[in-house]
Amino acid sequence: MKSKLFCAFLFLFGMNANAQSLQDTLSYKDFFSIVKQFHPIAQQANLLNNLARAKRTKALGGFDPKIDAGFDQKYFDGTEYYTFLTPQLKLPLWYGIELKGSYSQAEGAYLNPESKIPTEGLGYAGISFELGKGLLIDERRAAIKQAAIFAQSTKNEQIRILNDLFLDAGSQYIDWQNKFKIYKVYENALDLAKVRFEAVKIGFKNGDMPAIDTVEAILTVQQRETSLQQANLEWQSSKFMLSNYLWLANNQAVDPNKLTIIPQDTLTSPIVINNQIENNPKLISYDFKLMDLNVERRLKAENLKPQLNLQLGVLNQGTSLLRNINPNYWQNNNKVNIGFSFPLTFAKARGDLAETKIKIRQTELERDFFGVELQNKISQNNFEMITLQNQLIILNQTYQSSLQLLQGEELKFKLGESSLFLINSRESKLIEVIEKTLNTEFKLEKSKIKSLWLSGTLHQNI
Template identity: 40%
Template sequence: MKHILVILVLLYGNALLAQERLPEVLTFKEYLAYVKQFHPVARQAGLKLSMAEAQLLRARGGFDPKIEVDYDRKEFKNTEYYDILNSTFKIPTWYGIELKANFEQNQGIFLNPERTVPQNGLFSAGVSVDVGQGMFINQRMASLRSAKIYRDQSVAERDLMVNEVLYTAAIAYFDWLRVYNEMIIYEGFLENAGERFRGIEQNALLGEIPAIDTVEARISVQNRRLDLEQARVNLVKERLDLSNFLWLENNTPVELQPNIIPEAEILPKVDEVLNIPAVILPGVIPENHPRLMSLELGLRALEVNRRLIANRLLPEINLEYNFLTQEPDEFQSFHRENYKAGVTFSFPLFLRKERGELKLANFRIQDAELDFELKERQLENRILAAFQELQSYSFQTQIAEEMVENYSLMLGAEERKMSFGESSLFLINTREIHLIEARLKQNEILNKFLYAKAGLFRNLGIIPDAD
């Protein structure tokens, strides 16, 4: 990608901090490459994926091994009431199973009898299993699955954000090109009107034509000058609007200088720059469209949540077994007579809260499915409408080009007739006005044609390749 030259960098209001040089022509491809790389919204889109990766890392933390140490001691009037040490190492696993290793060492005069252990402490190793709610899905599992879905969804949403900012930037470039072309049109006709005025003024001085004809020629020059001045004002506005999309590294905004011009022959290059495929079936949504991918992944996340809620209709049953030994080496020889085991059971009688949450989850999924079908249908129609627009504007572009050629021929013929004394300045001005209108109409149709291509780019959810 070429470097943009002659860029005036404005930072902190009116402080001139840096200046680079731009080529005289800022191409559409170069412009979009800068927008994609440096525009704040495009960079924010990249942050969404980083945030999703961070959330996935946080969800995986639910399966991290954990060390717990609980130490409690009481001594009063030289009497040791109790000295309790309980340390545990836990390893959570996927299907509601938790592996545990524990060491206990307790002593004291007023120690609770159930805490009595050998003098050198008591080792235990065991497992805790959820055979009810948490066996096939639990909060840790649901959080991890949702985080993975959110990460993939963030990729689609990032692409949508980049696509949207590139679409808006392209529209700004097309408007800049339209106003610049208008200024070129008015500059050319102002030059023609000026030459015509000077010729008529000379003929009037020689007495070949009435002096009043110079007034009409002067009015024509003034009209062209007014049109040109308005076009210049519009060009300044569009140039500033375009500058909103131009940034450099370190979040440095830039403003184009007046000598920078847009690319003239842009229409043949738009499809390549916007990465629009050569063959697309009208009304057919491309595979992996980011909009539909985001909605589909949102549905998956809702389904994970529904499964978690439906699992709460099951009772909470937790089984725990721990093998006990005085020496860690004895873990190699399993003695069934030394153990600690337990079971916990919990189950609400009416399940009104759980059933209500399950209904709400089902309704949310139905709502998301309806939204998916609506968005899919809307995309199909938008893509079809964009194709119809492109076909129409392609035809209109040919007609407008032929109209400009015909009006140019008529103006040329009228000027030749006037040189023979068979026409008038009024007829020439009339022919020229029609030619100006045709040129402006041609420029407007070109702008609408480019708008339609940008709209197709937006509806297809395309992300151009960076150069």
């Protein structure tokens, strides 16, 4: 009779519970396939490509050809004082060059002498140059360069977003998996305690066991019911947190109350000792930020130059802008304009440039600090993985020792040299070791994911 009471303790170590075959399971791989495909943050990362194209389109808008026209007319007391019509086309080019073509008409009784033009109108074709400020770079070219830098940084930003998402999602899956395993441990432990209680009652009725053993047995059942309820609470809470990462098509979130899946068995990913930081997306983002700031610095430095604008154009009667193409005609029918401005102190330009240089230095310092911090985090995480692995070796040995003690206590009980209380104590110690082993495995798996996240390669290993 007494041997029947304790053979059922083997249920405690049967982690492949039959319940798993009665419910759908969610593997680690399938979980991440869902996260990659449907999670809003993953979709947000994909939108960055569209944002990069939009920024480039916006920057190219600075070089859009532009058509404008002016019409100005005055009549008074039945007299046409003047009528002006001037449509024109402007075409911005690289290096601060702009092409311009226009056609002007002017008529009326009171035209100013400089406004008088031939009856058939006056055509103009010209070009303008920035020879001072704006020669090497201007706002339009800076916008194009910065849009190109943003496009290059988009892939890196996508990796950063996905790595952060996968770190959180992976950690939550492992936590959910761990909580489920602990729940199954206490479920099996409760089943064992109930079997033992029924056997003790039979033993008491048959006069083989004292009444106090029935109290001890029911107390164990009550304690394990409480432990099971707590384990179930933690498992269900973890399931609710896991549902944050489970989405369906059309941005529809999964209802956690209808989530009946359970996790698959333990992950078997190997420990990878990694000391590389050059692929970390956050570290790389500092390089792109510095590239962007250096474009801004060049633009601000350009503002320290005087503004010198040269406009050259040829005039022709009518709408044919280039009817007479010969040097003698151009020499006698042209329009030249030179514009020059020079701030006496350049206070604003100097202040803007100094501010940008400070931003560059701040970013360099942030990058250097983050690089050291990242290297230290990687070293700490590597040490943690090795330590946890060593702890698991010790815990496996502790498990074997605890199991032997339980079996020995059972033998002593059959010989009448032990008690049900000591049996329960040994069994509780074994359960404690199993739970600690599961929690240590959980920490180790989290450290493995964190190692890939720190190195910036988590998205490649999912």
